[in-house]
Amino acid sequence: MAATRPTMKDVAAEAGVSTMTVSRVVNGGSAVAPRTAARVEAAVRKLGYQRDDVARQLRRTHELSQIIGLLVDDVTDPFMAAVASAAEHVARQRGSVMLIGSSRADLRREREVIAAFTARRVDGLILTPAAGSHRFLRPAQAQGTKIVCVDRAAPGLEVDAVVVDNFGAVREAVQQLVARGHRRIGYLGDTPKIWTFGERRRGYLAALGAAGIIADPALVRDGVRNGPEAAAAVTGMLALPDPPTALLAGNELLAFGALTAAPRDLAFVAFDDFALAARLTPPVTVIAQDPVALATSAAHLLFARIHGDVSPPRTVVMPTRLIRRGSGELPGPFAA
Amino acid sequence: MAATRPTMKDVAAEAGVSTMTVSRVVNGGSAVAPRTAARVEAAVRKLGYQRDDVARQLRRTHELSQIIGLLVDDVTDPFMAAVASAAEHVARQRGSVMLIGSSRADLRREREVIAAFTARRVDGLILTPAAGSHRFLRPAQAQGTKIVCVDRAAPGLEVDAVVVDNFGAVREAVQQLVARGHRRIGYLGDTPKIWTFGERRRGYLAALGAAGIIADPALVRDGVRNGPEAAAAVTGMLALPDPPTALLAGNELLAFGALTAAPRDLAFVAFDDFALAARLTPPVTVIAQDPVALATSAAHLLFARIHGDVSPPRTVVMPTRLIRRGSGELPGPFAA
DNA sequence: AGCCAAGCTGTTAACGATACCAACCAGAAG
DNA sequence: CTTCTGGTTGGTATCGTTAACAGCTTGGCT
Incomplete structure (x- = not known):
């Protein structure tokens, strides 16, 4: 041997x-x-x-490595899984392989993984940046590594990004809840330092503000990171003397957790569509986005950059769609 | 620039x-x-x-590359996503990065991706092998690439595998359906050429056989590959003159699809637990396995091999658990 | 015959890093 | 004063591949 x-x-x-x-x-x-x-x-x-592509690549230092890197919070999140699947698909079409890493929302860890990737000469990176400044990526960028963000903007870095209008989508959904007679509306999200959750939170507050409702801090839960935490947060809200009559869950994982604790008469809207939404009782109203389209677009953008596109960084905004299935249309105590 | x-x-x-x-x-x-x-x-x-790890690795040809490769059907499948997450986690602990590829159940594609991986000198591979002979991996194996399978055995290849007792778990679940008075029990699965589905199908047939029930080909659907196909298959079965009163869905994705088409009085058991199983009406009975444990175990096994473990290949069998939530306990027409 | 073109094959020198060995220096010991 | 030791540093070759160029045939043409 x-x-x-x-x-x-x-x-x-x-x-x-x-x-x-x-x-x-x-x-x-x-x-x-x-x-x-x-x-x-x-x-x-x-x-x-x-x-041996290792030797080949050393000799051909100025050619591409045909490796890209993907960095997500955690592939277990169905949104991230769809992103990973789509990105890998495009990479394969373009003859590249893809490294994958999870930051688990930890910036230090994200840095380490990215360093391991760039040491391998990846041609480019697709990121869902964790909270915090990403200025540390500038040297890599200056040395030619292309970078594209999906789902989130990267604070401190000028790069392409493919996102949705989180602010507008949530504002519209909350406006609808208000229109149906809700005043006590809860919000669950991860830390607003993550761009996406910051935007969603702003949308929620904007809708309340426009309706003249003063946001109750007890109904706004940030830093909720997984299903069980979401369930606990909902249980906590429902135990308040003046509990919410409606709830907005900031993403799919939080929605799953919240739904295990929420009674059926609580009006409910979730960010992200999911397979069983229509089968639940009541069917769940969601703000749908298309993670495959987002990631595909991001990957195409990345490969365009890799192949020489030097136009100024742009932010692509993809559409969302409010799918009314019932849970978000339950009337509130102030319904007309 | x-x-x-x-x-x-x-x-x-x-x-x-x-x-x-x-x-x-x-x-x-x-x-x-x-x-x-x-x-x-x-x-x-x-x-x-x-x-520059590329140059470094060339010089240190006999050292490890600290890259492993993971090959799954499709990360969009929550089971595979959990596997990917756990494998990447272990890789990171061991100072390695992980390439990821999807075969989309296509053996040719699997071969191509694996070739791209080995050309990069991966130390090892974690596979969920597609249907078909994997003898093509022998040269790579002979040259020192370590291989471990998760969830499935690889036909034509002697390697470590971490799996569950699919046969026994499904047989038990179907036996229970029979005991509750069901005779017309449907089965949905992907092609039995994929080892896991072959086992699950065998378990289903064994339980029927033991009860003296002749399997009706119209109720056994193989090659069902995604949610929509599963939904269509269920609709088809229900339109039969003698429709099933119970159904076993071969994995999570198929369960999601089936549930969108199944009436609430159809007894139902799914392979794989999922977040909202308890929240559905009726709550869904599942055969639960632990994909994180499977993948973690497989990854540890892989790194043990990479670091010199030369003991004979072994197959690790992890437990499953039948979680009775209601949908699998609905009585059938022959209930005592 | 003489010459050139076209087609095929080989030689050499890198790519960026590190293993191996040799060289250097200061201070300690004899 | 010489020799030795140990800590530090540099030179050279090499990992497997390919770019660039050089050399060899062969055959066709004048």
């Missing part, structure tokens, strides 16, 4: 040619006599030779 | 030392005079130098 991989030299010796000829055969395109090529191919098969 | 990354040579020139000294400082451990080290570190910071 020497377990040592054959090199071009081995193939060259086996076929009785120079390594250059092997290289030409392996990479195709160059003129090699058919007889010679056949001999080389036989040697390749016999030895089980496979080109 | 030269966009060219600084090398050790640049740092050496800047600090007035040799590249060897820079290497020693950058990698730590070796004896370098504090004054010299400080000068080098200053140069590193000034130039924004980062070690």
Whole structure:
């Protein structure tokens, strides 16, 4: 079990040619006599030779590595999973492979993973940036690594981003709750330092403000990071002397948690659509976005940059859609 | 925008030392005079130098690349997402980065992605193998790439695998449906050529057989690959002159699809637990497994192999748990 | 015959980092 | 004063591949 991989030299010796000829055969395109090529191919098969892309890439330092990196909070989040799937799909179409890393919403960890990626010479990065300044990415950027954000903007960094109008979408949803007679409306979200949640929170507050409702801090829960925390937050709100009659959950995971604790007569709107939304009782009203479209767009943008697009950074805003299924249309105590 | 990354040579020139000294400082451990080290570190910071792991790895050909590869059907599947998350977590703990690829259940595509991975000298692979022979992996294996399967065995390949007792778990669940008075029980699964679905199907047929029920081909649907297909299959079954009174969905995605088409009085059991199972009407009975535990175990096994464990391949079987929530306990027409 | 073009193949020198060994220096010991 | 020791530093070759160029055939043409 020497377990040592054959090199071009081995193939060259086996076929009785120079390594250059092997290289030409392996990479195709160059003129090699058919007889010679056949001999080389036989040697390749016999030895089980496979080109070593590590060495290749070192020699071709100014070419692309055909590796991109994706950094998400956590692939377990269905939104992030859809992003990862779509990004990998585009990468494959473009002949690249994709490294994946999770920051678990920790900026230090994000930095470490990104460093490990850039050390491998990734051509570009797709990020869902954690909270905090991303200025640390500037050197990488200056050295040619392309960067695109999905779902969130990166504070302290001028890069392309593909996002939705979180502010407007949430404001519209909350306005609707108000219009149906709700005044005590709860909000669940992760920290507003994450751009997306900051926007959603602003949208919530804007809708309340426009209706002349003073936001009650007891109904605004930030930093809620997973299902169980969301469930606990909902239980807490419902135990208040003046509990909410409606609730907005900031994303899919929080919605799942909230739904395990929420009674059926609590009006409910969730950010992100999910498979069983229509099957629940009552069917769940959601603000739907299309994570596959977001990530596909981001990946295309990234590859355009990698292939030389040097236009100024742009932010692409994709549409959302309020899908009224029932839970968000339950009347409130002030219904007309 | 030269966009060219600084090398050790640049740092050496800047600090007035040799590249060897820079290497020693950058990698730590070796004896370098504090004054010299400080000068080098200053140069590193000034130039924004980062070690090039591509070159490093070429020189250190017999060391590890600290890259592993994960190959799943599709990360969008929550089971696979959990596997990916857990595997990446372990990789990070072990100082490695992880490439991810999706086969979309296509063996040819799986081969291509794996080839791209091994060309990058991955230390090991974690696979959820698609249907078909995986003998093509033997050369890679012979050259030292370690391989571990999760969720499925790989036909034609002797490797470690971490799985659950799919056969036994499904047999138990179907036995319970029979015991509650069901005779017409539907089954939804992907192709039985995928090991896991083959086992689940066998379990289903075994339970029917043991009860003296002849399986009706119209109630056994293989090759169902996603939610919409599952929904269509259910609709089809329900339109039969003698429709099923119970249904077993082979995994989470198929369950979601089936549930959108199934009436509430259809007894229902799903493989894989999911967040909202308890919130549905009726609450959904599931066969739960722990994908995080599976993947964590597989990743540990992989790293043990990478670090020299040469014991014979083993198959680890993790437990499943039948969680009775109601939908699987609905009585059938032959209930006592 | 003489010459050139076209097609094929080989030689050399990198890419950026590190293993290995040699060289240097100061101070200690003889 | 010489030799030795130990800590520090530099030189050289090399990992596997390919760009650039050089050299060799062969055959066609005049």
